Amino acid sequence: MAHSNNSVITGKLKGTLGKELVFREWQGKTVVAKAPKGRKGEATAAQAETQEKFLIASRYARAVINRADKSMAEAYAAALKPRQNVYSRALEDCMSPPIVKSITTRNYKGTVGDKIVIRAIDDFRVVSVRVEISAADGTLLETGNAEPDENGMDFTYLATQANNLLAGSKITAIATDVPKNEGILQVSL
Incomplete structure (x- = not known):
């Protein structure tokens, strides 16, 4: 990918040139890239599932940006990675569910007040972790x-x-992130 800083040749070009090159502006520079090619044939089941996830994530990211309350957009802005904007950060968060890494039960002996420690991570923020304890018969x-x-x-x-x-x-530990994705882990005693 080539970069230009308002050169004499590329100027402030934007758009597609001859179905081969795409010019766009990114952080004040003109970026030149190879034009994307259209897909041939029907999408596979996995591709259709990915497209559906992307559509949902895209709607979520647009909603974050268009909300009257800008606190969520500001929170995403504070967690930007290089070459990222609020839209792409929110999109990435929506497409990445939280992960429950572990459930530590060594201090759980079946009495009231016993501790269970859950380690849950997310690319942005884990909002809540719900714990369910079931008997051997499933109750x-x-x-x-x-x-x-x-x-x-x-x-x-x-x-x-x-x-x-x-x-x-x-x-069972169920971690939830900001876009309401869930990550689940279950251990047996």
Whole structure:
């Protein structure tokens, strides 16, 4: 990709030249790139799924920019990566669900007040982590939100119900990011 800074040859060119080159402006410079080619044939199932995700992410990014309340756009602006704008940052966040990396249960013995620590990350921000504790037979014993720790990655949940039969119990952590994507991890005791 070539770059130009308002040269005599390229001037302030914008658009396509002969279906081969594309001129556009980026950060005050004229950028020249190879023109994209159209797709031949129908999209595969995986391509159609990606297109649907991109469409949803694009609508989300436009909504962030067009909102009357600019606090979310300002938050994305504060987290820009190089050569990124608020639209592309919001789009990237919407296409990247959070990941629950681990559920630490060593301090959970089935009594009220026992700690469960969940590590959840996202490319922008994890908004909440919900914890569900189920008995071995699948009966939901309790559910609630974990509180964020100061390190910004861990969330702590304090058990509210006694669980006398730990063997076979399942703990599920569901992390949610700003665009409401979810990341899930489940462990068995």
